[in-house]
Amino acid sequence: MSFLHQLRYHLRGLFRRRNLEGEMSEEMRFHLNQRMAENIADGVAPQEASDRARRTFGGIEQIKERCRDEHRRGFLWIEQGLQDIRFTVRQLARAPGITATTVLILALGIGANTAIFTVVNALMLRTLPVREPGQLVVLDGRSGSYSLFDHLRAEAKSLAGIFAVGHVAERQMVARDFGAKDTEPLIIQEVSGDFFSVLGRTALFGRALVGDDDRAGAPEPVVVLSYAYWHSRFTGDAAVVGKSVAINGVPVTIVGVMPEDFFGVDVGIGRSIQAWCPLWLKTRFDDGLEAARLTTNAAESTWLSVIGRLRSDTSLEQARAELETIERHWLVAHGMRVSKRPFRLTPGERGISRLRGAFRRPIEVLRIIAGVALVVVCANVAGLILARGASRQRELAVRLAMGAGRWRLMRQLLTESLMLALLGGGLGLMVATWGARFLAHLMLGSALDLSMDFRVFGFAALIAIGTGLLCGLLPALRFSRLDLVTATKGDSGGSTQRINRALVVLQVTLSFVLLAGAALFIRTLQNWRSHDYGFAREQVVQFAVNTGRVRPDAAKVELHRQLLVEFEGLPGVESATISQGGLLGRVNTGGDFKIPGELGSPDAKKPSAAYLHGARRYFETKGIHLVAGRDFDQRDDQPNSPRVGVISESIARQYLVGVNPLGHLLLAQDGKPVEIVGVARDVDLPGDFRPAAGADNSKTHVIYLPYFQQPGIWDARIEFVVRTSINPRALVSTLRAAIRRIDGEADVTDLGTVADLLDGRLHSERAIAQLAGFFGSLALTLCGIGLYGLLAFTVARRTREIGVRIALGAEARNVVALILRQGLWLVVVGCVLGTIAALSLRSVIEHLLYGVSAKDPVILGSVALVLFTGATLAAWLPARRAAKVDPMVALRAE
């Protein structure tokens, strides 16, 4: 209180300097007048009264001066602070070029770190915009089958509410009530009826979904729109409520629009969701595979994310124990295996995100890279401040000699670096806004809420101040300890040089580490790009066809066959096939299989495999080499033909040892036998975000079955693969036209060459490679600037000595060599230290590398070479300048 009062008072005093003078004069005049009046009352003549009053009062000006002093003493620190700032502004403005460079360097360093933090904040730290997010809990992935979820919903007493969400999926919509005839994609998340009420959010207008919307015989299909979609697609028209659209051919009524900040629970994908539908609508969306998961008791297919809200009187552990018990009883009652692993229940205030697990390590590495780059920035800026300070050394020494306190001087130097850092921080925030968006796009390719909140601002302010202190402290300490005698003589001491040399070595060392990292990540990306997945990547185009209407199975098969024939006949198409579920398709279905006769290694666990479905010429079109047997052909394209299958080599190796697999039987996941007619070379099934296998040698078992023999997977969405002899991009319009000829409502989506699709999956590899490259080049540039500054300073200091050398007969190249040697020696030390640092840090990045070792001598060698080249370039200019020193001028200079 008293402090604030004082501060307010001082600030007032400060900004009203003139007013203070006026007040003082008036106050004292009043005093004199009173005294004079008193004197007159005592019977003294007016003139004499006035003189006497002045005499008693004493020297007015002296008193005023003392008042001013007293007044000022109280807020000396503020005034000095302002003085420092004014002084600093003048200093910085005097060298605008260096100031701008410094601020820019700092802005890049601070901005990059803030950008990464912004993404981390958005992805990992923010709490959901729902009621009491702290009460939310995420249930174990094991509870993600619909039947178990349903059971938990009925039984769990420790939860005040529970809901389930499905995957975010793209569906086809025709906005019929809005006069549209064409299909347009609609990104939907299907949620259980309690979704909105458990989250405690209501609609902006209209209503949210309720429990009754989500059951087998719900009165009418309904959908709730997200604010952003409603705003962009329906131009914010409130009359949408009550209107109807067709989703996958089903008429659905729009019942409400959610508020702007609401995006559900899925961080990362949530922002792209355009609408929410009840889970049970899946059965109407003709989504063959997924609908079955709702109606059958398929406990082993866990596809839902289940979230609950803890009752306020229940602890996490109590709830966990209860849920575990319910789960176990249910599993036992259904004759299923009970897992030994305890049931997991985790806090859900930050929502769920598949991105988090996948990106934790890449982001961690990026943070380290950006942090190291920031240290390089600090060292560089410290060097710049030192160099500038050295040219001001005499001034500083004079001020010290005239009695300026060392603390005061140090404070002034710190003010300078802090001010630079804050300017850099301000600019850095702009860099961060842009950088965070770029980073999120590069890494996640998805919509995150990247708005900056107090955390981001706090982080930026903190590292700006930290940076300012870090790069200011060294120069400040250095100059506040100036030796007056030598400094005033104009000999800018060798100790500044020593510090500066150490700073350059530090920069080279860290740059070496950053460049090595960049080279490794770039090599990793290249290796992934040329990785052999076991199937063709060039000239193969993959796409999905969404057929609009609901059809009976027979009509569906007919349509799919028609499409296939149509595609086969297109000009430029060499072969076409259906490729449902996998190898870059949308659904990766896994399941058990069994080989009758128990050949091979009898495993305690039932072996499982990925199931992929294809039509005729599947292996030819996909470019998967068949080791034995035959491709799928016309015979297999009939629903009632003899059931056949192709297995991957890995299955044959493990379970059919010493037997000819061809003609052997295999029990597929539905328990029905198929005859093995072929053995295919192993392939890598790229996981969701990065190629899963490859790094280790465990290939996934794959079982390929004919598409037309598997009624369960016939779907409104069907995936095709086409091998073409022409430019794949030229094929798009031809394909689209062909589809329209067959089914006017159908549309092509997700079209791309396999190479493109594979590249698209390298999000995080690409992001790391690019960012590491960026930071590496930034560090390299800074090294150059630092070294240049140091040598230029050296040359300036040694002009006289160099002049003497030249006068005594030294040749230009000797002088150049002298200066170059000085600079390159530091680079040698830096590279040696850098190699040591890079080798000891390699465990941090090794798990992100592919096909290259962190110890790779070629990479380390080329990094050193790059640094040497850069350093030579940077050292060349000062060296040339030294060689051109005119001995006469140099010797006369002082």
Place this chain on the structure above:
Amino acid sequence: MAEKTELVRGTLDMLVLRVLYRGKLHGWGINQKLQQISKNALHVEEGSLYPALYRMESKGWLKPEWRVTENGQRAKYYSLTRTGRKQLEAEKESWDRMASIIALVMES
């Protein structure tokens, strides 16, 4: 006129605070009041009074305020702030202690 006594060093602040404890006053008024209470025994120089006022103001003990006097003139009035009041108590306490110690020594 009684003989004037010089102030004990460091007590001016305390006296001014004490005078202002009764209510706000301008510099002249403080000067008069001190004379009056001490029955003209104290001599306070204007040259010390005003710097003291400014010092206490800058420390936040006094709050200045321009007001019109009974005679219709503008004058700068000072009043005690809360910290000023606390300061007065503290100074009075230490003065009392000091006085009693001095008395003890002198009467021994």
